[in-house]
Amino acid sequence: MFSKPLMLLLLTSLSSLAFAKEWQVQMLNYGAANEGGMIFQPAYIHADIGDTVTFIPTHSGHNAQSYVVPKEAKKWKTPLDKEYTLRLDQEGIHLYYCTPHLMMGMVGIIQVGEAKNLSVVQQKAPRLRSKMALKPARIDDLLAMIQAP
Numbered sequence: 001m002f003s004k005p006l007m008l009l010l011l012t013s014l015s016s017l018a019f020a021k022e023w024q025v026q027m028l029n030y031g032a033a034n035e036g037g038m039i040f041q042p043a044y045i046h047a048d049i050g051d052t053v054t055f056i057p058t059h060s061g062h063n064a065q066s067y068v069v070p071k072e073a074k075k076w077k078t079p080l081d082k083e084y085t086l087r088l089d090q091e092g093i094h095l096y097y098c099t100p101h102l103m104m105g106m107v108g109i110i111q112v113g114e115a116k117n118l119s120v121v122q123q124k125a126p127r128l129r130s131k132m133a134l135k136p137a138r139i140d141d142l143l144a145m146i147q148a149p
């Protein structure tokens, strides 16, 4: 049998390596009854470093494009109507939108670990919000879900 400290060590390394979570975000023409049209689902994710997020083109005509990314992360843009997997290797917040449907309020947030770039997100969000002719309150709701330290 393993000693207790060794067991703890094994469990710790397993939880950080083997159990990286694979998130999925559906790109939809309509959400639940009270959510309205053109929506990412889920629109807010709190992930850990090492997790992945795959954008699924459940309905056609959508993509996802970063607006703010964590400090050391690269900007990203998924091709229209194609599945795309994003690896989350930097801590902080990704604020993103659907290029064709920003005007209709199609935005999302991925928080990776701690919200290290929260001040940048708060500073840049109003400009994105000003382009949301429909459902601008969606971005307020998402910003309110961010878990700050």
Ligand SMILES: [Cu+2]
Pocket: 027, 038, 039, 061, 062, 063, 098, 099, 100, 101, 106
């Ligand atoms: Cu869209």
